[in-house]
Amino acid sequence: MEKRRNFLTAALLAAAAILMAAGVAMEQNEQVFAKATRVCLECIGIG
């Protein structure tokens, strides 16, 4: 059971790394940056 869980953890971490790398390759981090560096009017309640 523990071994299976550890295998699943490792698989999830590997999948996460692949997704992050793919996201960076598609420049999605820049999309995050562009949103996060401007005041989000929806978030602060202006809409």
Added chain:
Amino acid sequence: MDSKKRTFIQAAAAFLQNAHITGFFTGKIYDGAGKNICVPGLNCYSCPGALSACPIGSLQNAVTAWKFKFPCYVLGLMIFFGAAFGRLICGFLCPFGFLQDLLFKVPVPKKLRSFRGDAQLRYLKYTVLFIMVLILPFAHKFTPVYCKYLCPSGTLSGILLSAADSRLRSLFGWIFTWKAVVLTAVVLTSMAVFRPFCKYLCPLGAFYALFNRVSAVRLKVDGEKCVRCGVCARVCDMAVNPVISPNHPECIRCGQCVRCCPHEAIGFTFASKPIRVKALAENQKKPK
């Protein structure tokens, strides 16, 4: 680890995620490279002190983007945090969770540990995650519905920003009023109920809860040492019984049960290897 150490880690994490101190005075948010990545906890990127992006805000932004692409980057980061730590993030690294912990220390006549419908209400956060964060934005003109109508962390950021920039105050309308009501309700409830937002509404907590059973950091109960005295279940503020389910989705890994076990039967593990099993007898909390 005693509870003071946890409080120190929470305070340090909250500070490190919001260390752009000048923002609190100028009303200008940080726009450096740190905003390329998301923090693990719920911390609005419009907070004047925020050095990084909010994972839920970034996820909403990704799914509401006009040119839809699968949100690989944000989802990858969130899965990484979830698979590595699970809800340990809620217990140690989330600034909004820390705020609720502090509010729970405020003395009120009665602290509610559980109530009728508590268990059912806990499923609401999954609805918030799937409906408000992932589905409704498509049905509602690509609006980030969760951030716009519910997120109390964003409201707090709005209050902090408007304190430094008076022009913002004139723009506040009914949405802000509604969000202020939500924030006030969360703040007041937090004094009587342990972490109500984390238990019932937080979509990030719901996401990490999905990984709690398989995350690298887990809790383990030593069946040979455990005498089923029930102390761990009585001291758990999230109303989890670690003996029955040590990695229950509701467990935020605060370590209260580890600390209080008189038989040192509960411990943290990392990939099944014990991190620290020793219970600190001198810091034992008396069971309720």
